[in-house]
Structures are given as C-alpha cells and as structure tokens.
Amino acid sequence: MQLTCGQCGAPFRAADLHLDRGIAVCSACGGVQRLPVPITSDTPNASETTVKQKPQGDVPVPDRFTVEDNGQELIIRQRWFHWALLFLLFFAIAWDSFLVGWYWMLTSGPFGGNDGMPGPFKLVFFVFPIAHVAVGVGLTYFVLAGLLNSTVIRVADGILSVRHGPIPWCGNLDLPTDEIEQIYCQNKLHKSRNDDGHTTTSMQYEVHAVISGQKNKLVGGLHEADQALFVEQRLERFLNIEDRPVPGEMTAT
Numbered sequence: 713m714q715l716t717c718g719q720c721g722a723p724f725r726a727a728d729l730h731l732d733r734g735i736a737v738c739s740a741c742g743g744v745q746r747l748p749v750p751i752t753s754d755t756p757n758a759s760e761t762t763v764k765q766k767p768q769g770d771v772p773v774p775d776r777f778t779v780e781d782n783g784q785e786l787i788i789r790q791r792w793f794h795w796a797l798l799f800l801l802f803f804a805i806a807w808d809s810f811l812v813g814w815y816w817m818l819t820s821g822p823f824g825g826n827d828g829m830p831g832p833f834k835l836v837f838f839v840f841p842i843a844h845v846a847v848g849v850g851l852t853y854f855v856l857a858g859l860l861n862s863t864v865i866r867v868a869d870g871i872l873s874v875r876h877g878p879i880p881w882c883g884n885l886d887l888p889t890d891e892i893e894q895i896y897c898q899n900k901l902h903k904s905r906n907d908d909g910h911t912t913t914s915m916q917y918e919v920h921a922v923i924s925g926q927k928n929k930l931v932g933g934l935h936e937a938d939q940a941l942f943v944e945q946r947l948e949r950f951l952n953i954e955d956r957p958v959p960g961e962m963t964a965t
C-alpha cells in the first residue's frame with residue numbers, strides 16, 4: 713500500500729500514519745491530513761491511494777468550537793478557555809497582590825511618610841521589583857485573554873477574516889476569499905522550558921491559507937489535530953476549495 717501526502721506528494725512512512733485517529737502527519741512537510749476512511753493496517757494492497765481523495769464524513773465539532781453556516785456566512789468560533797488557566801489566575805492574583813502590598817507599604821504604609829527611610833534608599837525599593845511588575849502585567853493580560861477571548865473566523869462577502877478578542881491580541885487577518893488557493897493543516901513542534909530547566913516538546917497544529925504561494929496563518933496553537941482538520945474542512949467546504957498540493961512545498965528526496 714502506497715499512501716502519499718496530499719500536500720507535498722511524499723510517500724508516508726509507517727510512523728506518519730496514526731490509524732487509530734484516522735490521520736497522517738507528513739514527516740516531509742509537516743502537513744496533517746485525514747486518511748481516507750477504510751484504511752487499516754491490514755487493508756489489502758489494492759491500489760495506490762492518495763490522501764487527496766477526500767475522506768468521507770464530517771470532522772466532528774471539537775470542544776470549545778462552534779460553527780454557524782447559513783450558506784451566506786460561515787462563522788467558526790473557538791473559545792480560548794481551558795482549565796489550566798484557573799491555576800494561572802490564582803497565581804496571577806497572588807503575584808499581583810504581593811506587588812500591590814509592596815507598593816502600598818512604600819507609599820501609604822509603614823514606610824510611607826517622609827519620616828520613613830531616606831529618599832535614595834526608598835527609590836531602590838520602588839525600582840527593585842520593576843521586572844516583577846512587568847511579569848505581573850504580562851501574566852494578568854495573558855490570563856484575562858485566555859479566560860475571555862475567542863477566535864472568530866468569519867467568511868462572508870468575499871472576505872475571510874480572523875479576529876481575536878475582546879482582549880486585543882495579535883494575529884487578526886483579512887483575506888480575499890477568491891485569492892485563496894488552498895487551506896491546509898500543519899503540525900509544529902512546540903518547545904517550552906519547565907521551571908527545572910528541562911525542555912518539553914509538544915505537538916501543536918496550525919491552519920494556513922495559501923495566497924499566491926504565501927502561507928497565512930489563520931489559527932495556531934491547537935493541541936489536537938482534529939481541531940485543525942475541523943477548521944480546514946469547514947472552510948474548504950464553504951469556499952469550495954479542492955485539496956491540492958501546495959506549490960513550493962518541500963518535497964521528499
């Protein structure tokens with residue numbers, strides 16, 4: 713059985729196929745695709761199959777996603793909320809409270825008056841936690857965005873738009889739909905460093921739209937391949953885009 717990548721044409725290796733999840737992750741180009749349905753490890757060597765053949769059936773709507781499609785307008789909404797944010801929220805509250813307490817102490821607390829410590833000395837105490845203030849602001853912003861924000865992908869009136877809000881965030885986008893050549897999913901190894909200095913890697917998934925051979929990231933940071941494949945499938949169906957290889961994609965040697 714020879715399965716090839718619908719994006720770059722490279723033959724899939726055995727390790728690329730995740731039959732249990734019905735997907736293939738191309739080790740040549742990083743493309744993520746659904747497998748045609750009746751593929752199991754013991755499928756007879758009938759004919760050459762490429763994943764360009766659309767798998768049957770809908771990718772189910774993943775958790776935290778909603779979709780509205782009235783034929784004129786497609787809206788895919790993804791809430792950012794996840795439970796780990798609650799832990800970060802408590803952490804941010806503790807962090808910020810400490811800093812508020814610190815500055816209260818310096819301004820109106822025991823060391824507030826002019827009869828407190830001498831000016832230059834006091835200045836050090838004001839400046840000392842500046843980096844902590846920056847972390848506190850950044851963390852609080854991140855947590856609030858995670859709790860409140862959604863990503864909305866909307867297709868209507870010839871425009872595909874991506875909006876993150878209500879807390880402002882980068883990555884907003886407007887693309888003319890008639891110039892979109894392809895929508896495809898890509899995996900990306902995400903590296904993060906733990907407190908103890910160890911680097912952990914996790915797989916994240918992104919959805920890109922290709923215009924004039926240029927990739928435009930629509931959504932990223934997805935933890936499940938099915939989330940990316942869901943977005944791809946609904947957009948392709950609404951835009952009537954057939955799956956075809958991305959020109960200029962890396963090919964296997």
Ligand SMILES: [Zn+2]
Pocket residue numbers: 717718719720721722738739740741742743
């Ligand atoms: Zn590929």
